[in-house]
Amino acid sequence: MAFSLFQDLKLGILGGGQLGRMLIQSSFDFNIDIAIMDPDDQAPCSRIASRFKVGSLKDYTDVYEFGKGCDVITVEIENVNTEALRQLELEGKKVYPQPAVIELIQDKRIQKQFYKDHNIPTSPFILTEDRNEVMRHADFLPAVHKLGREGYDGRGVQMLRQVEDISKAFDKPGVLEKLIDFQTEISVIVARNPQGQVRTFPAVELVYHPEANLVEYLFAPAKISPEVADKAEKIAIDVITKLDMIGLLAVEMFVTKEGEVLVNEVAPRPHNSGHQTIEANHTSQYEQHLRSIMGAPLGDTAALKPSAMVNLLGEEGYEGLAKYEGMEESMAVDGAHIHLYGKSYTKPFRKMGHVTIVDEDLDRLKEKADFIKNTLKIKA
Template sequence: MGIIAGGQLGKMLIQEASRWDIVTYVLDPDEACSARNVASFYVKGDFRDFDAVYAFGKQVDILTFELEDVNIPALQKLKAEGLNIAPDPDVLALIQDKGLQKAFYAKHHLPSSDFALYESSDAIKEAITKGVLDYPFVQKLRKGGYDGRGVALINGSDKVLLEGASVVETKVAIDKEIAVIVARNSADEVRCFPAVEMTFDEQTNLVEEIFCPANLTTEQATKAQSLAIEIIRALDMVGLLAVEFFIDKEGQILINEVAPRPHNSGHHTIDSMLTSQHKQLLRAILGLPLGTTEVLKKSVMLNLLGEVGHEGAVYYEGFEACMAIEGVKIHLYGKKETRPSRKMGHVTILSDSLEHAQHKANIVKNTLKVKSWKK
């Protein structure tokens, strides 16, 4: 099995694959990538480069990904030559482009916020001047944005627009943000994980906490899962799809965006579910029956981010104290160097009560810090 990109998601997928004696290859330009030390074979190369991706694909029997920003023409050539690629390159091409994503939702009558497409920041300014576009709105670059990058809330003329082809969306009055991960295999079997609720850091726009299960009505939880299934089937996608939703102040569920791979919102499944998101992905792409998504424990997941003012060789302040707390599971990604807001690991806190898990999570947040060694 080949995995394009060797970050923490690739590492966790490889760790799961090793349980089934699957030989794993990973392609990444960074020789210190998280997945290198757990993969059977590491190949240095740029996943945006045609030759690197094509040559890598010729070495493996099945190919999957931990990110979307991959050279599509190389994948299409490999597919034409018979390589099993999951998800399909056509799905990746659509999801790479947020404009195509929004058009897909509209075509299939899937609920999402109103939008318009603009080729440049000048075109957006012109629309504002002509009264076609009003503040506030959300600008998203069509390609390349992730982890809060490439997204800007524009609520007045003093805000700097992003440069590049963009999707401009009506600002939603958000009550909460949730995510549902759904898997589908080649037999059209689908399984959803329970919806999770996400909170975000206002400065970095990165996920701060994940709560499972989300605080939803039965109707909302069922609707979110139904929409996730509808999307993955409309895409005719085999693999794992993470669907992020807004719930607005009126209780309406709107699709924000999707990711065709393991996702930050599914980290907790390693510890809190009978089947993790990574094991489910393997089952899906290998044509195996999908696993149960039974919840073993309620959970809170925290991202471990590099502290502001710390850059260099990493250490984890408060690690031992947090390891003494029952139900605390610390996952480190093998990154040797920290910098502000870099994802260095995550912590899942388990309990029979979500309130109890949140109490422990608050202790962990105040205790476990990602810092650099002081010289």
């Protein structure tokens, strides 16, 4: 699949959210013809995609019929019908990430077992079938209980610190993970193309919202030693290589106080922890994903400047047509770039946009990130 043939290939993306929207924006530079399918006719991609189809991402027929009209198929969300993708792959379509990889990542239980079976460092865990089984492992607490399937954007995760918390455990198949006393949480985004070329982005440091379990903001580069950064990069490469995956993979990891690096979860697509690469790196994660799945050489991932990213989440207590407060003040911040996702309706903790800030001075960078976080509010 030659780089010069980009404009002759039809790329189909399953999912029309903000990740798909930013993929489309990046694709304009290469004249890539993109089709989108999403169940919501008002999805962020609906206004900018050259071809937009309303359909269920979980329905075999919808996914199969959509994929038949594409040369290359990718995803911006993992919760898709992989049976249809497998059939399309058998019929000669390029499906990246591969259906087998998507299936593995769709189930956190299988994902964790994969790490264990392939000697990839991760936290100790127990596979559970229901809440009663969690109770039988009360001596394993404190722990985090995660739904095996369909947890997304902070949903499907419960913190169990003591026996009394077990009532909050899921009464469905899940994984009980030992609570790690980590020093920081980082993410390394890695890409691999069909020719086997692999490149990583520098590690970023993640700060989570205490209630929503979503990334609230991040800083790049992460405040970790060169030794830990090198270890994290090698683990990310090891994961994507052992998965034999084509595309972009975000590898979220814990760094313990002893300097150990443990894989938490992965996402086989552009990720919240890579938004800042649009302004802060030679190649954005979106361009890198397009390069990898279209069979092109991978781009330079080096950072141009230190950066921060602030997620713009719907304010708690507000639901309705979005109203943005503090926009003018935030736009006046030097080095700040606001990205809105085209969502007209807000609700608590809904991802409505993000802001990237670049600055050579790390202290000033943090001050600017805090200012925007406390100034730019999405209400109704």
